[in-house]
Amino acid sequence: MTMEDSTKVKSDLVQIARLALSEKTDDVRLFVARLVRQYRGSEPALAEQLDNYLRTIAPSGASSFMRKESPPAQRSKAGEATAVPVDDESRLSLLKIFNEGPDYPKPLLDASVEQPLAQLLRERKQIKKLAGLGLHPTKSSVFVGAPGVGKTITARWIAAQLGVPLLVLDLTAVMSSLLGKSGANIRAALDYAKRIPCVLFLDEIDAIAKRRSDESDIGELKRLVTVILQEVDEWPPTGLLLAATNHPELIDPALWRRFDLVVDFKSPDATTIEAAINRFLGPDTLKFEKWVETLSYAFQKQSFSDIERDINRLRRTLALGGGTPQKLVEDVVTHKVTELGRAEQIEFALLLDSQTSLSQRSIHEITGVSRDTIRKHRKADSAAASRSRTRTTA
Numbered sequence: 001m002t003m004e005d006s007t008k009v010k011s012d013l014v015q016i017a018r019l020a021l022s023e024k025t026d027d028v029r030l031f032v033a034r035l036v037r038q039y040r041g042s043e044p045a046l047a048e049q050l051d052n053y054l055r056t057i058a059p060s061g062a063s064s065f066m067r068k069e070s071p072p073a074q075r076s077k078a079g080e081a082t083a084v085p086v087d088d089e090s091r092l093s094l095l096k097i098f099n100e101g102p103d104y105p106k107p108l109l110d111a112s113v114e115q116p117l118a119q120l121l122r123e124r125k126q127i128k129k130l131a132g133l134g135l136h137p138t139k140s141s142v143f144v145g146a147p148g149v150g151k152t153i154t155a156r157w158i159a160a161q162l163g164v165p166l167l168v169l170d171l172t173a174v175m176s177s178l179l180g181k182s183g184a185n186i187r188a189a190l191d192y193a194k195r196i197p198c199v200l201f202l203d204e205i206d207a208i209a210k211r212r213s214d215e216s217d218i219g220e221l222k223r224l225v226t227v228i229l230q231e232v233d234e235w236p237p238t239g240l241l242l243a244a245t246n247h248p249e250l251i252d253p254a255l256w257r258r259f260d261l262v263v264d265f266k267s268p269d270a271t272t273i274e275a276a277i278n279r280f281l282g283p284d285t286l287k288f289e290k291w292v293e294t295l296s297y298a299f300q301k302q303s304f305s306d307i308e309r310d311i312n313r314l315r316r317t318l319a320l321g322g323g324t325p326q327k328l329v330e331d332v333v334t335h336k337v338t339e340l341g342r343a344e345q346i347e348f349a350l351l352l353d354s355q356t357s358l359s360q361r362s363i364h365e366i367t368g369v370s371r372d373t374i375r376k377h378r379k380a381d382s383a384a385a386s387r388s389r390t391r392t393t394a
């Protein structure tokens, strides 16, 4: 096993333990379904065993998949209740429903994401004006990006901005539990979504594509893809259809070109990481003020969700008297620094040396960069700086 593999296995283990211990059975199932997909290629026996558990061990409690989120918008216009479609066999509700208020926080978005989304919202709010000119608003969009960059929360935020519920059809859940009947199930779910004002969100659409390699259910898959293609085609312009994927390369080109708008979510850059740290620190921002730059260096190449998790842990430890801000930051940094390359570690050591009051010994302990190396580079740096000063003054 490579270092990378073993780091991933460890983090998966931690994740699943966390979900299991907090009794989030639904999330455990989703997570296991994800592992099944991940390991199908490299560890088929393991994938199959997990998959078997998913199929044979039923969740306890009939309403297990009905989330504890706010209740669905259950009244249709006529006032009668519209039931959320549920698959009898697996008892999984196919749709998770989120009702967020207008105060749902706006995700931190890169300008390249923010702009098209602002336009999308503007179009939605002026459907009549567009219609007067014979134009339809953007009716479908697919969000592409690595895990934890904010695709899902952005979908929730958009629905909140539009004042309608977000209906989430999680295709991983559908695929892993409803084989044999998924076509009909998806259609039922989508019909429901068409009848009420909402944003429909197809999460993890690559789940379908991935299943393709599985010879056994080719027929089923073809039906599924057809259903989805038709639905995207026929989606009424009054509704908004969003989708998300981590694996654009797996998406059927026929499905791909049916989306009006493709939005690429970027991993956060240095400025955004700093903003994220400040946001996640919340009321503790002041206590860590001196350390934001150090933290943002340590968090480079991490996703928003990783940053949030680490910051939350930091805040909890601080709240329980587990150390001073400096000590806690050092702990985080020491851990992160192992993931950096040698050149970055040196750069980081120099940053700590110039920006903080840490001794070179502590910097060495944190970064693994020797005091000699720090001194050498510092000398080289100041020599370079004075050279460039002489040059500019000359």
Ligand SMILES: Nc1ncnc2c1ncn2[C@@H]1O[C@H](COP(=O)(O)OP(=O)(O)OP(=O)(O)O)[C@@H](O)[C@H]1O
Binding pocket: 106, 107, 108, 109, 145, 146, 147, 148, 149, 150, 151, 152, 153, 154, 244, 245, 246, 304, 305, 306, 308
């Ligand atoms: N752009 C962002 N701004 C602020 N917080 C973010 C952002 N992106 C992610 N987060 C934090 O990380 C968490 C996970 O984000 P989210 O579920 O939206 O990621 P995702 O892109 O949908 O990932 P996945 O591909 O794994 O589904 C969020 O609950 C939020 O706290």
Ligand SMILES: [Mg+2]
Binding pocket: 151, 152, 153, 203, 244
């Ligand atoms: Mg998501």
